[in-house]
Amino acid sequence: xxxxxxxxxxxxxxxxxxxxxxxxxxxxxxxxxxxxxxxxxxxxxxxxxxxxxxxxxxxxxxxxxxxxxxxxxxxxxxxxxxxxxxxxxxxxxxxxxxxxxxxxxxxxxxxxxxxxxxxxxxxxxxxxxxxxxxxxxxxxxxxxxxxxxxxxxxxxxxxxxxxxxxxxxxxxxxxxxxxxxxxxxxxxxxxxxxxxxxxxxxxxxxxxxxxxxxxxxxxxxxxxxxxxxxxxxxxxxxxxxxx
Amino acid sequence: xxxxxxxxxxxxxxxxxxxxxxxxxxxxxxxxxxxxxxxxxxxxxxxxxxxxxxxxxxxxxxxxxxxxxxxxxxxxxxxxxxxxxxxxxxxxxxxxxxxxxxxxxxxxxxxxxxxxxxxxxxxxxxxxxxxxxxxxxxxxxxxxxxxxxxxxxxxxxxxxxxxxxxxxxxxxxxxxxxxxxxxxxxxxxxxxxxxxxxxxxxxxxxxxxxxxxxxxxxx
Amino acid sequence: xxxxxxxxxxxxxxxxxxxxxxxxxxxxxxxxxxxxxxxxxxxxxxxxxxxxxxxxxxxxxxxxxxxxxxxxxxxxxxxxxxxxxxxxxxxxxxxxxxxxxxxxxxxxxxxxxxxxxxxxxxxxxxxxxxxxxxxxxxxxxxxxxxxxxxxxxxxxxxxxxxxxxxxxxxxxxxxxxxxxxxxxxxxxxxxxxxxxxxxxxxxxxxxxxxxxxxxxxxxxxxxxxxxxxxxxxxxxxxxxxxxxxxxxxxxxxxxxxxxxxx
Numbered sequence: 001x002x003x004x005x006x007x008x009x010x011x012x013x014x015x016x017x018x019x020x021x022x023x024x025x026x027x028x029x030x031x032x033x034x035x036x037x038x039x040x041x042x043x044x045x046x047x048x049x050x051x052x053x054x055x056x057x058x059x060x061x062x063x064x065x066x067x068x069x070x071x072x073x074x075x076x077x078x079x080x081x082x083x084x085x086x087x088x089x090x091x092x093x094x095x096x097x098x099x100x101x102x103x104x105x106x107x108x109x110x111x112x113x114x115x116x117x118x119x120x121x122x123x124x125x126x127x128x129x130x131x132x133x134x135x136x137x138x139x140x141x142x143x144x145x146x147x148x149x150x151x152x153x154x155x156x157x158x159x160x161x162x163x164x165x166x167x168x169x170x171x172x173x174x175x176x177x178x179x180x181x182x183x184x185x186x187x188x189x190x191x192x193x194x195x196x197x198x199x200x201x202x203x204x205x206x207x208x209x210x211x212x213x214x215x216x217x218x219x220x221x222x223x224x225x226x227x228x229x230x231x232x233x234x235x236x237x238x239x240x241x242x243x
Numbered sequence: 244x245x246x247x248x249x250x251x252x253x254x255x256x257x258x259x260x261x262x263x264x265x266x267x268x269x270x271x272x273x274x275x276x277x278x279x280x281x282x283x284x285x286x287x288x289x290x291x292x293x294x295x296x297x298x299x300x301x302x303x304x305x306x307x308x309x310x311x312x313x314x315x316x317x318x319x320x321x322x323x324x325x326x327x328x329x330x331x332x333x334x335x336x337x338x339x340x341x342x343x344x345x346x347x348x349x350x351x352x353x354x355x356x357x358x359x360x361x362x363x364x365x366x367x368x369x370x371x372x373x374x375x376x377x378x379x380x381x382x383x384x385x386x387x388x389x390x391x392x393x394x395x396x397x398x399x400x401x402x403x404x405x406x407x408x409x410x411x412x413x414x415x416x417x418x419x420x421x422x423x424x425x426x427x428x429x430x431x432x433x434x435x436x437x438x439x440x441x442x443x444x445x446x447x448x449x450x451x452x453x454x455x456x457x458x459x460x461x462x
Numbered sequence: 463x464x465x466x467x468x469x470x471x472x473x474x475x476x477x478x479x480x481x482x483x484x485x486x487x488x489x490x491x492x493x494x495x496x497x498x499x500x501x502x503x504x505x506x507x508x509x510x511x512x513x514x515x516x517x518x519x520x521x522x523x524x525x526x527x528x529x530x531x532x533x534x535x536x537x538x539x540x541x542x543x544x545x546x547x548x549x550x551x552x553x554x555x556x557x558x559x560x561x562x563x564x565x566x567x568x569x570x571x572x573x574x575x576x577x578x579x580x581x582x583x584x585x586x587x588x589x590x591x592x593x594x595x596x597x598x599x600x601x602x603x604x605x606x607x608x609x610x611x612x613x614x615x616x617x618x619x620x621x622x623x624x625x626x627x628x629x630x631x632x633x634x635x636x637x638x639x640x641x642x643x644x645x646x647x648x649x650x651x652x653x654x655x656x657x658x659x660x661x662x663x664x665x666x667x668x669x670x671x672x673x674x675x676x677x678x679x680x681x682x683x684x685x686x687x688x689x690x691x692x693x694x695x696x697x698x699x700x701x702x703x704x705x706x707x708x709x710x711x712x713x714x715x716x717x718x719x720x721x722x723x724x
Binding site for chain 3: 158
C-alpha cells in the first residue's frame with residue numbers, strides 16, 4: 001500500500017475513533033484508554049530500542065565474532081525465536097522471583113519483548129548484511145580498506161537501507177505483542193480495555209476503540225518506516241547493491 | 244532450592260494433559276486458517292469493491308493484537324446470543340487472525356505464478372475453476388509451503404494467549420500449578436522447554452521440506 | 463641492489479591455484495616490467511581472471527609466491543625463510559595495486575565524488591579538502607567533472623566504469639588491473655572507457671595488466687599479449703606477432719573463433 005493509502009487509513013481510523021466516542025456515553029472510556037495507550041507506546045519504544053541493539057550485536061557476533069561468541073549469538077537467536085513470547089514474559093515475571101530476582105513489571109515487559117523481537121531482528125540484520133553483493137566487498141579490498149572500515153563505511157550503510165522494511169514489520173509485531181503485558185499486571189491499552197469491559201460490559205465500543213487505537217499506532221509506525229526508507233535511499237535505487 | 248524433581252514429576256501429567264489442548268487448538272485453528280486464508284486471498288483478487296473491503300479487513304486484523312481479538316470474540320459473541328465456550332471462541336479468533344497472515348502468503352504465491360500461465364488457460368478455454376484448481380494452485384502452493392509452515396509454528400507459540408480466557412492449555416496449566424504450590428519455576432520451565440523443543444524440531448522439519456520442494460521444482 | 467637492473471614490477475613465481483580438484487592456475491611464471499602494458503586473453507576457464515584476482519588478493523594462493531615491486535606480497539621474509547604474509551604486510555604491499563571490475567562495483571550510496579574520496583580519507587587518512595581535490599581532479603581526467611555530484615544510479619554504464627577508474631586511481635597505485643572492464647557495457651559505451659585507458663597509458667607511468675576480449679584494443683595498446691589456456695601461458699609476445707602470426711595452434715584456434723564472432 002502506498003503512503004497515500006496508508007495515510008488515508010490513518011485518517012479514517014482517527015475519524016472512526018471520534019465517531020465511536022461520540023455515540024452515547026462512550027467518550028467516558030477515552031481517558032482510560034489513552035492512558036493505557038501511552039504506556040503501550042512507552043513499552044514499545046524502549047522495547048524496540050533494545051531489540052535493535054540486541055539484533056545488531058547478535059548479527060555481528062554471528063558473522064564476525066570468534067567461535068564462542070558466535071555460538072552464544074546462535075543460542076540466543078534460536079532460544080528466543082523458539083519459545084513463545086508469552087512464555088518468556090511469564091518466565092521472567094513468575095520464575096525469577098523464585099530465585100530472588102524481582103524486577104519492575106515495566107522492566108520485565110521491555111526485557112521480554114526486546115529480547116524476543118531482537119532475536120528475530122538478528123536474522124534480519126544478518127540477512128541484510130549477507131545480501132550485499134560480493135562485488136562491494138571486493139571493491140573495498142581493491143581500495144585496501146580493512147574489514148572494519150569496509151563494514152562501517154560501505155556495507156552497513158547499504159545493509160541499513162535493506163533492513164528497513166523487515167524491521168518495520170518487526171516493530172509492528174512488537175507493538176502488537178505489548179498487549180501481552182496486560183497479562184502480567186501492566187496497565188497498558190489492552191489491560192485498560194479489559195478492565196473497562198469488566199466494569200461496564202460495553203464490549204463492542206470499548207474493544208473497537210482499543211483496536212482502532214492499535215491500528216493508529218501501527219499505521220504511524222508503517223508510515224514512519226516508509227519515510228525513513230525514502231530518506232536513507234538518497235540517490236540509490238531499490239535493490240541496488242544487493243544480490 | 245534450585246529445582247525440585249518431586250514437583251517436576253507431579254507437574255508433568257497435568258502439563259501433558261494440557262498439552263493435548265494446546266495441540267488440538269493449534270491444529271484446528273491452523274486448518275481453518277489455511278482454508279479461510281485461501282478464501283480471503285481469492286476474494287482480494289476478485290473485483291475492486293470486494294477486493295478493497297477484504298484488503299482493509301485483512302490489514303486491520305494483521306495490524307492489531309490477537310489478544311484483543313480473542314477478548315472481543317469471547318465477550319461479544321454472547322451478546323449476539325451465540326454462547327460458546329472459551330476454547331471455541333479462542334479457536335475462532337486465532338483462526339481468523341492467522342487466516343489473514345496466510346492470505347498474504349497465498350497472495351504472494353499466486354502472484355509468483357507467471358502471467359503466461361493464466362493466459363495459456365484462457366487460450367485453451369479452461370473454466371476459471373479448472374484453471375485455478377489444476378494449473379494455478381499446483382504451481383502457487385509448493386514455494387509457499389515453508390512460509391505456511393512457519394505460521395503453523397507461530398500459531399503454536401501463540402496458543403498461550405488462550406490462557407487469558409482460561410482455556411486450560413499448557414501455560415494456563417503451569418500458571419495454576421504455580422498459584423497452587425506458590426512456586427512457578429518447575430512448571431513454567433517445563434512448558435518453556437516443551438515449546439522450545441517442538442519449535443526447533445518443526446523449524447528443522449520445515450527446512451527439510453523446503454529443500455525437498457526446491458529439488459523437485461524447476462527454478 | 464643494482465639500480466640499473468630493475469626488478470620486475472609484478473612477478474608470479476610458480477603460482478598455483480586450485481578449486482577443489484580443478485587446477486585453475488598451474489605453476490605460473492610471469493614477469494611484468496615497470497610501465498609495461500600487458501593484455502591477457504584466452505577462453506573462459508583459462509585462468510586469466512584468476513591471475514588478476516590473486517594479484518589483488520581476492521583469492522588465496524595455493525602454491526608459489528607473488529612479488530610486487532621487488533618484495534614478496536603473499537609471503538614475507540622471516541628468519542631467513544618465506545612464511546605466509548601477515549595481514550599488515552599484505553595490506554602494505556597491496557596498496558600499490560588498484561583494480562577496476564567488470565561490474566564496476568561502485569558504492570551506490572555515495573556520489574561519484576564520494577566514491578573517489580572514500581578510500582583516500584578512510585585508508586590514507588587524507589583530510590577531506592585534499593581528498594576532495596584529488597577526487598575532482600581525477601573525475602576531470604576521466605571526463606566526468608560535471609557529474610561528480612551524481613549517484614551511480616544516475617550514470618550510464620560507461621560513465622560508471624570511468625568513475626570506477628578514477629576511484630582506483632585516487633589511491634595512486636603503481637599497478638592497475640582491468641578485469642574485462644568493457645564486457646558488461648553496451649557496445650557504444652565501450653569507446654569512452656577504452657579512451658580513458660589509452661590516456662592513462664600514454665600520460666602516466668602506470669603498469670597495466672588487463673584481461674580483455676577487445677582484441678583490436680589489445681593489438682594497438684598493449685606492449686605484450688599473453689594467451690592463457692587451461693591455467694598456463696600458452697603463448698605470449700608482442701601484439702604484432704601474436705595476433706598476425708600466432709605460433710601455437712590453440713592460439714590460432716582461439717583467434718579464429720574470436721574474429722568470427724565479430
